Structures are given as C-alpha cells and as structure tokens.
Amino acid sequence: MISCLEDLPDELLLDIFSYLSPIDLFISFSYINNRFNSILCDQSIQLGIQITNNNYNKINYFADYFTHIYICNDNDIDIRQFNNVRSLILGPYPKPTDELLNQLVEQPLKYFPYLTQLTVYQSLSTWYSPPSVRLWTQLFTNKFSSRLKHCSLPGRIFALPTTFFYCPSLRSLSIGGCSLRDLPILLSTLPNLKFLSTDLWGIADIKNQSSYHHSNLSHICIKFNQQTIVLEELSCLLSYVPYLKIFTIEGTQKHDTFNIDYWYNVLISQFEYLKNFYCTIRLSDSIVNNKIDINYIRNFNKLFSQMKLYRRNHIHSFTHRGGALELALAFINTNANALSINIKINPNALALMALVLSNA
Structure with missing residues (x-):
C-alpha cells in the first residue's frame, strides 16, 4: 500500500x-x-x-511567518518586512545601527502592528542620535501599537521629556537609569506599568519630593548607584509605590556601622502588600562580623531550622526558606573572605531576624 x-x-x-x-x-x-x-x-x-x-x-x-526576531549580526536587513513579529531584539553585539533604528521608528504602527516585546541595546555614544531620540519619543507618545507591553532599553537614561509623554499600554519597562527626582515623572507617564527595572540616583533634598503614588506598579528592581544607600531616599522611593508586591534592591553600605533595625523600620511600613523582598547590600570590611554561629541561628527559632551555610566564589552564604510570604536579605562584603548572609523568612519574623543578625 x-x-x-x-x-x-x-x-x-x-x-x-x-x-x-x-x-x-x-x-x-x-x-x-x-x-x-x-x-x-x-x-x-x-x-x-x-x-x-x-x-x-x-x-x-x-x-510573514517570523514572530520572534533577534538581530545579532552586521548584515544589512530590512526589519520592516517582518509584519507579524511579536518580539524584537536589536543587539547587544553589535549594537543596532542608525539605519536599523530608522527602520524601527518609521511608521511602527504600519510595519510592526503586532509587536508586544521590544529590546534595544544602545551604546552611550548613540543616546542622542536622531533615530535614538525619535525611538524614545515614539515609545512614550503611543506611536507604537497598543499591543506593545514590554520594553527594555538597557543603558538608556531617563531624561525629562521635551514633549508630552503618556503611554498607557506599557506593562513592563527596563532602562539604564533614572534619578529619584525624576522617578515620579516617569511613573506618571506609565499609569498601567506593572514592572520597572532601573539604576537609581539619589538627591539631596528629600523633603521637597513629589507625593505621587502609582496604583499599579507591583514589581520593581532598583540598583542604587551611589557609595551608600540613604534610608531616607529608600523610604521616599517606597512611598511612590504603595502597592508593591515584589521588591529587589541592590546597593552599597559604606558607613562604619550598620544597624538592621533602621532597615526594618523603613521596610516594615511597606509590608501590607509585599510578598517577596530581595536585597543585596555590599558592606565595608569594618561592618561585617565574620563570627556567625550557624547552629545558634538554627536553634533560635524553628523558622531558621533549615538554614544552610555554603561557599560560592570564596564567599560564605546562608540560605533559608520559610513561610508563605518570603523575604530575602543578602549582605555581601567586598572582601572575598567575608561572609554573605542570604535569608528567606516570613515577613512576620523580621524582628527576630534583626535580633539574630545583631547578635551573630
């Protein structure tokens, strides 16, 4: 047959x-x-x-069959022919040329009507090139399809807009940096944003900060780009996002003393909706106490009974899981021989954690 x-x-x-x-x-x-x-x-x-x-x-x-495109070579290509693309990545190696960016910003509603995810890697030297500025402007003035929900612009620094910005379609945004002063301006242009990732620069005058509250932002990843994290600035940041559920923070603490109780007082006020908190803080050598009794911590409370000590890249670390709501704190010393603490516990046990670390 x-x-x-x-x-x-x-x-x-x-x-x-x-x-x-x-x-x-x-x-x-x-x-x-x-x-x-x-x-x-x-x-x-x-x-x-x-x-x-x-x-x-x-x-x-x-x-017309292409839905996910990743441009990572120097070949001349016209991306406007891919009308059904859903996800488009330009870069990082090599960075997209001005010609490629011009194709992207030329009538995006016509050429990319179904685009939902966009990632564009740019070098510092091209931030203010005409196609780069045009891309930035069009993204925040609804020149792209309302289907565009996720945008990542690594290396791009947010600057005060020269035109009216308002983009209700974006749900996720990753950029290279933003000042704490300009953050409420950025958030106000993105009323339906759910996720934000950016480096953050603090300012000197906290008292004159905006009282703006974002009602939809629930997940934020922040890296403080300064020598030490100022808790007043952290508190100001959290006041902008009262409905935060997942918070990731990275920074450096170079003061001679580190009082976790102060951190506790700042963070506990935001725990009404917070479900996950991840924190990486690099401490100066004068702060870290290398004499940590893991057995004492395990016996302190049953929440810590599964805590483990491990070594990664010459850094000791503690890990623990417990509770329906997880909290993670990591203290990483710049000294390769120092200790790293990584604890995940129930937020209700935060006071106990502060006591354990201060007595370690």
Whole structure:
C-alpha cells in the first residue's frame, strides 16, 4: 500500500522537518494546505535562521511567518518586512545601527502592528542620535501599537521629556537609569506599568519630593548607584509605590556601622502588600562580623531550622526558606573572605531576624 506524506502523524512530520533547513522547509511545505501551514506556524516550534548574503533574498518568501526576531549580526536587513513579529531584539553585539533604528521608528504602527516585546541595546555614544531620540519619543507618545507591553532599553537614561509623554499600554519597562527626582515623572507617564527595572540616583533634598503614588506598579528592581544607600531616599522611593508586591534592591553600605533595625523600620511600613523582598547590600570590611554561629541561628527559632551555610566564589552564604510570604536579605562584603548572609523568612519574623543578625 502506497501512503502519502500527508498520511503521517504530526509527530513524524516534525521529525522529518528537523532534517531540513528552516528556509528549505518553508519553501517546500508552506502554502500546500492548511495542515502544513498549521504545523509550520505552531508556536511550540522554534526555528533558528542565520541570515547570510547567500540566503537573504529567500527570507522574503516567508517573512510573514517570523514572530520572534533577534538581530545579532552586521548584515544589512530590512526589519520592516517582518509584519507579524511579536518580539524584537536589536543587539547587544553589535549594537543596532542608525539605519536599523530608522527602520524601527518609521511608521511602527504600519510595519510592526503586532509587536508586544521590544529590546534595544544602545551604546552611550548613540543616546542622542536622531533615530535614538525619535525611538524614545515614539515609545512614550503611543506611536507604537497598543499591543506593545514590554520594553527594555538597557543603558538608556531617563531624561525629562521635551514633549508630552503618556503611554498607557506599557506593562513592563527596563532602562539604564533614572534619578529619584525624576522617578515620579516617569511613573506618571506609565499609569498601567506593572514592572520597572532601573539604576537609581539619589538627591539631596528629600523633603521637597513629589507625593505621587502609582496604583499599579507591583514589581520593581532598583540598583542604587551611589557609595551608600540613604534610608531616607529608600523610604521616599517606597512611598511612590504603595502597592508593591515584589521588591529587589541592590546597593552599597559604606558607613562604619550598620544597624538592621533602621532597615526594618523603613521596610516594615511597606509590608501590607509585599510578598517577596530581595536585597543585596555590599558592606565595608569594618561592618561585617565574620563570627556567625550557624547552629545558634538554627536553634533560635524553628523558622531558621533549615538554614544552610555554603561557599560560592570564596564567599560564605546562608540560605533559608520559610513561610508563605518570603523575604530575602543578602549582605555581601567586598572582601572575598567575608561572609554573605542570604535569608528567606516570613515577613512576620523580621524582628527576630534583626535580633539574630545583631547578635551573630
């Protein structure tokens, strides 16, 4: 009995397809019938295509099939042909050229109507190039499709806008940096933002800060770019995001003394909605006490009974899990021989944790 290729189950067809190059696969089987088109468009199938000068002309044949594109070479390519792209990454090596950025910002509603995720890596020297400025402006003035929900601009520093900014569609934003003074301005332009990641610079005058509150931001990752974290600035930051559920902070503490009770007083006021807290603080050598009795901590409370001591890259660390709501604190010394504390506990036991660390 002679059987046709179409009689084979999808599993065998996929196995056969794996022996073909993506370009040959699409040229040979696309548009034959609905079944083959459905298999080729299956979101679970990921095909990587390396674009070269030899095959670039063939890409046009099935450009509409591309949904995730990662541009990481120097080949001249017109990204405007990929009208069905959902996720677009430009860079990091090499950084996108001005020509590529110009393609991105030229009528994005027309050429990228389904774009939901955008990542653009830029070097410092291109921040203020015309296509870069145009990209920044168009992102925050709704020139892209309302489907664009996630945007990452590593290295891009937020500056006060020269035009009216307002982008209700963005749900996630990662940028290179923002000042604490400008943070409420940034947040006010993104009313539906759920996630923000940025480096943060503090300011001297905390008293004159905005009383702005963001009602939707629930997950924030902050890295303090200064020699020491000022708790007043941290408190000011948290006041902008009263409904925070997940908070990640990284910074340096170079004072001669470190009082975790002060940190406790700042953070405990924000625990009404907080479910996860992750903190990495680099301490100066004069702060860290290397004499930590792990058995004492384990016996102090049953919450700490599973705490473990481990070594990673010449740094000792403590880890612990406990409670439905998790809290994580990490104190990392710049000295390779110093200790690192990494504790995850129930927020209700935060006072006990402060006592344990102060007595360690």
